[in-house]
Ligand SMILES: *[C@@H]1O[C@H](CO)[C@@H](O)[C@H](O)[C@H]1NC(C)=O
């Protein structure tokens with residue numbers, strides 16, 4: 001999930017793929033829906049500048065910040081899967097998928113790529129053709145490379161939650177976690193399949209898991225839901241299956257970058273009541289290039305919808321871009337002490353789909369630390385400065 005951003009500064013080291021989750025995220029924001037509806041009703045032409053000029057203040061600024069995500073939504077609305085006979089007549093040239101990618105593809109290649117894009121919300125056709133262990137640019141603030149960490153840190157279980165994710169995207173999430181987490185810190189990987197119907201996530205995924213487990217018995221655990229439970233209960237299932245002292249809960253369209261684990265685990269080791277979210281960059285949905293996102297805190301608006309926030313003044317005063325940023329909410333991928341997560345009551349398993357948990361966790365973290373440490377500096381949530389996620 002990606003939020004709208006309030007700042008464009010600095011650098012970060014995580015990558016997040018703008019897939020269907022973003023679309024759902026943004027569609028929840030009422031005015032976006034209205035905006036798109038008005039554009040859509042007026043026809044296919046891009047948002048007219050005049051219309052934008054009429055809108056004042058925040059709305060305009062926010063619209064500008066939506067960048068390509070807005071285009072993804074429009075595209076999805078306009079590209080509702082066509083009936084087969086219509087699809088054949090379509091030249092495929094006006095899809096946003098081909099704006100920056102795929103010009104050289106044959107008509108047949110385009111047809112297949114577009115179909116997959118409509119199904120997954122990102123360019124699964126390209127993903128299938130990229131190496132699972134592709135290199136990522138190291139976008140961390142330069143000071144991060146010089147930091148040192150305690151030699152003994154707690155192990156982590158990395159949990160990936162998915163439903164009908166493209167297999168190659170999921171495998172790249174797994175590979176990057178395995179290759180970019182120091183082996184002595186990564187206890188296991190847990191895959192929570194929330195009742196996917198996609199066939200390739202069955203046998204082919206099991207083959208991959210068996211291959212890895214052949215070398216490291218029990219390293220990848222698969223939890224399959226026999227009915228769809230939604231994001232929150234899926235996360236809790238992953239947490240239940242985890243055995244390491246620290247649990248990292250992630251979407252399954254992420255790529256981890258180097259050095260993500262040590263600073264996160266160090267902060268949890270210092271204080272087990274910290275809930276950490278990494279810093280994310282964006283994996284572009286069309287060409288899978290990495291787009292640098294600024295360092296930011298994560299908050300929420302009056303609709304409790306997620307927002308990237310300018311880091312607090314206290315953080316700027318440190319003049320240390322490797323310092324963690326205090327954050328009132330989380331965008332959904334986070335790392336937490338396994339026991340502590342239970343102590344604060346996990347997530348509300350009554351929540352369907354998603355959208356509230358980012359705020360809920362912030363409130364649970366705050367209440368808990370208020371209750372137990374009223375006189376201590378409150379440190380419910382921090383955003384550290386390393387990570388890579390699609
Ligand atoms: C990192 O450490 C090296 C040598 O210890 C030093 O030369 C360099 O300036 C440091 N870089 C940063 C960004 O602190």
Ligand SMILES: *[C@@H]1O[C@H](CO)[C@@H](O)[C@H](O)[C@H]1NC(C)=O
Nearest residue numbers: 195196197224225226227228
């Ligand atoms: C998904 O859930 C439905 C019931 O909601 C069930 O009938 C079906 O077998 C499940 N599919 C898988 C792959 O578990």
Ligand SMILES: *[C@@H]1O[C@H](CO)[C@@H](O)[C@H](O)[C@H]1NC(C)=O
Nearest residue numbers: 143147148320321322323324
């Ligand atoms: C910057 O922050 C990091 C992480 O908290 C810390 O380890 C480091 O010592 C800080 N650097 C300076 C110059 O204060």
